[in-house]
Amino acid sequence: MTRKKRQGIISLPKLVAVVTFTLVAVLMVDFGRKALDNYQIQRQVEWLRERTASEQQTNDSLQEELDYVSSDAYVEQIARERLKLVQPGEVAVVVVPQDAEAPSASSDSPAAGIREEGALPYWQQWANLLLGSE
16 A cells, blocks of 8 residues: 555655756746846946936036127127117128118218118118119
8 A cells, every 4th residue: 555655756866856956947037037028228228328427418508508608709699680779989880671662861961771681681771772682
């Protein structure tokens, strides 16, 4: 009777093999999952580095623009182009296009007929006057 009971029980080498195989399978699955997580994290790190470099370029560009806008040269340019201001000692010349429909200016007022051309810069107003284009 003891032989029949012993034949029904798994032998020790088979038990060790099954436990070892199960343990190796669990470790392989866990290792694969961790490797996949590591790969995804590395891809995210690369994306963040690219994004950081792009944002740094944008920041540098904006800083250069801020430096230019804060400069005296920019303030002078805007004052001349948009506000039609001049430096002390300079004379402002306003180009007045000849409109066929507009009545002619009276000669008793020196400022009569002068109208501001806010949309065009000075050089283009002069070019239009000299070349006769509108």
